[in-house]
Amino acid sequence: MSSVLGFSDLPPLARAAVPDRSATFSDELVLWHERMPGGLHWSGLLRRGNTLRIKTLGANANVSALFYNFEERSERYNMPDTLKAQSTAYLRKGLVCYSDMGRVLCSIPESSCAWHDTIGGMNDAAVVAGKYGIQRYQEHRNAMYRNARDGFLTQLGKWGLGKRDMVPNVNFFSKVIVDEEGDLRFVPEHSVHGDFVDLRFEMNTIVVLSTAQQRLDPNPRYEPTAVELTCWRSGIAGKDDLCRNSMPENGRGFINTERYYL
Amino acid sequence: MNVRIVESTLDPADAILDTEHPPGTPWMHEIKAGQVFRIIDLEGNQAVDTIFYNARDTQERYSLIDTILAQGNLYLGVGTRIMSSEGRPMLTIVADTCGRHDTVGGGACSSESNTVRYALEKRFMHSCRDNYMLAINTHPAELHKRDVVSNINFFMNVPMTPAGRLTFEDGISGPGKYIEMRAEMDILILISNCPQLNNPANGYNPTPVRYLVWDAPKAAGAA
Numbered sequence: 001m002s003s004v005l006g007f008s009d010l011p012p013l014a015r016a017a018v019p020d021r022s023a024t025f026s027d028e029l030v031l032w033h034e035r036m037p038g039g040l041h042w043s044g045l046l047r048r049g050n051t052l053r054i055k056t057l058g059a060n061a062n063v064s065a066l067f068y069n070f071e072e073r074s075e076r077y078n079m080p081d082t083l084k085a086q087s088t089a090y091l092r093k094g095l096v097c098y099s100d101m102g103r104v105l106c107s108i109p110e111s112s113c114a115w116h117d118t119i120g121g122m123n124d125a126a127v128v129a130g131k132y133g134i135q136r137y138q139e140h141r142n143a144m145y146r147n148a149r150d151g152f153l154t155q156l157g158k159w160g161l162g163k164r165d166m167v168p169n170v171n172f173f174s175k176v177i178v179d180e181e182g183d184l185r186f187v188p189e190h191s192v193h194g195d196f197v198d199l200r201f202e203m204n205t206i207v208v209l210s211t212a213q214q215r216l217d218p219n220p221r222y223e224p225t226a227v228e229l230t231c232w233r234s235g236i237a238g239k240d241d242l243c244r245n246s247m248p249e250n251g252r253g254f255i256n257t258e259r260y261y262l
Numbered sequence: 263m264n265v266r267i268v269e270s271t272l273d274p275a276d277a278i279l280d281t282e283h284p285p286g287t288p289w290m291h292e293i294k295a296g297q298v299f300r301i302i303d304l305e306g307n308q309a310v311d312t313i314f315y316n317a318r319d320t321q322e323r324y325s326l327i328d329t330i331l332a333q334g335n336l337y338l339g340v341g342t343r344i345m346s347s348e349g350r351p352m353l354t355i356v357a358d359t360c361g362r363h364d365t366v367g368g369g370a371c372s373s374e375s376n377t378v379r380y381a382l383e384k385r386f387m388h389s390c391r392d393n394y395m396l397a398i399n400t401h402p403a404e405l406h407k408r409d410v411v412s413n414i415n416f417f418m419n420v421p422m423t424p425a426g427r428l429t430f431e432d433g434i435s436g437p438g439k440y441i442e443m444r445a446e447m448d449i450l451i452l453i454s455n456c457p458q459l460n461n462p463a464n465g466y467n468p469t470p471v472r473y474l475v476w477d478a479p480k481a482a483g484a485a
Contacts, residue, residue, distance in 0.1 A: 084369055
């Protein structure tokens with residue numbers, strides 16, 4: 001097998017732009033907190049070098065997510081590229097979320113939850129009405145039933161994006177397996193209260209989230225779980241980083257990402 | 263592995279379109295609701311990277327997630343309704359002599375993903391997404407990169423295991439195998455006949471495919 005160019009082949013100035021070590025969490029590094037109720041939607045800009053820690057405030061949480069390069073919004077999270085590059089059917093600690101341009105939008109240096117889904121999609125108004133019924137604003141005010149798709153379209157609109165920018169999403173804290181015949185199966189009771197995942201942003205990224213229940217969740221009650229969002233200043237992945245070194249593919253993905261910011 | 267082989271009853275002599283498509287090039291074509299579209303894998307194990315658009319409103323397009331969730335299964339075959347981003351059926355697969363076609367691997371190859379998956383120096387190898395970019399920039403439909411979404415890989419085999427592995431298997435297709443589908447709305451087809459040489463997508467030998475289209479009345483008689 002021929003030798004393939006990697007980090008050690010880069011010019012010294014490019015290597016110097018990467019810290020020796022990845023940071024670990026401490027309270028002094030926190031920038032902001034936000035409690036996000038279940039079933040709601042959110043979007044924000046997470047800059048390169050900041051980590052978004054998502055912590056669940058109950059069992060059976062689900063956080064649907066999409067990511068877009070803030071500076072070129074046609075570059076976005078790409079599920080097939082992410083799964084094929086890493087030879088995996090799901091996301092976990094040590095892996096990364098790729099854009100369609102061969103760059104790492106965010107990496108997962110820490111996760112208490114061993115499996116995050118990215119093939120199960122998100123619910124919409126028809127799915128919610130069918131499973132849980134209808135609760136309107138008129139009668140229920142902010143307890144009205146919401147759905148992930150409408151939440152995403154609402155948030156995307158605020159960045160000048162819309163339907164054409166909806167692509168297969170991540171569902172943090174959910175697990176959907178594929179059996180031997182290719183049938184999809186949601187695995188209930190997968191995530192516990194207090195589970196968390198760290199998303200370290202390697203690019204300036206528009207992050208869109210919904211805490212609606214996962215589309216395949218068989219629970220017949222509308223009871224989406226709240227989460228806490230904490231943003232902390234981690235810096236980017238260091239030379240010794242778990243995700244950078246998890247496989248040669250990711251080593252190259254990080255090189256592509258760093259070149260973009262040189 | 264459960265595969266369902268169903269042969270077509272249509273006669274190529276009745277087709278209104280019969281054309282060969284070389285590997286490493288894009289192809290765009292519109293078919294009308296009710297027409298039937300067949301793709302023939304002429305030499306076996308050629309990946310045909312395909313995106314479908316509602317020809318009358320290209321914001322509505324093939325949705326990988328809507329398609330696999332509608333049938334509860336990852337793989338495409340006879341009976342599959344290829345679903346749109348609005349949750350509507352776009353095409354129905356009515357015949358298939360290969361038996362399994364890929365969704366989650368679609369991820370058409372790109373020069374950018376080639377640098378990640380194989381080597382930084384492989385950026386300059388030809389790729390499906392380069393085909394897509396040229397096609398959308400030279401076609402009157404005014405598609406944009408935002409419209410280039412996850413595609414179908416006809417004739418490709420990318421299984422997922424229950425334990426969460428994703429493997430790139432040698433194909434199960436063969437010379438002359440085909441897939442046939444009926445359009446449920448007017449469809450704009452965008453295809454890259456894949457040029458990938460770094461994995462088994464094309465059996466390491468990209469080859470031509472052949473397309474046939476039949477009009478609806480002939481197809482109705484044969485259904």
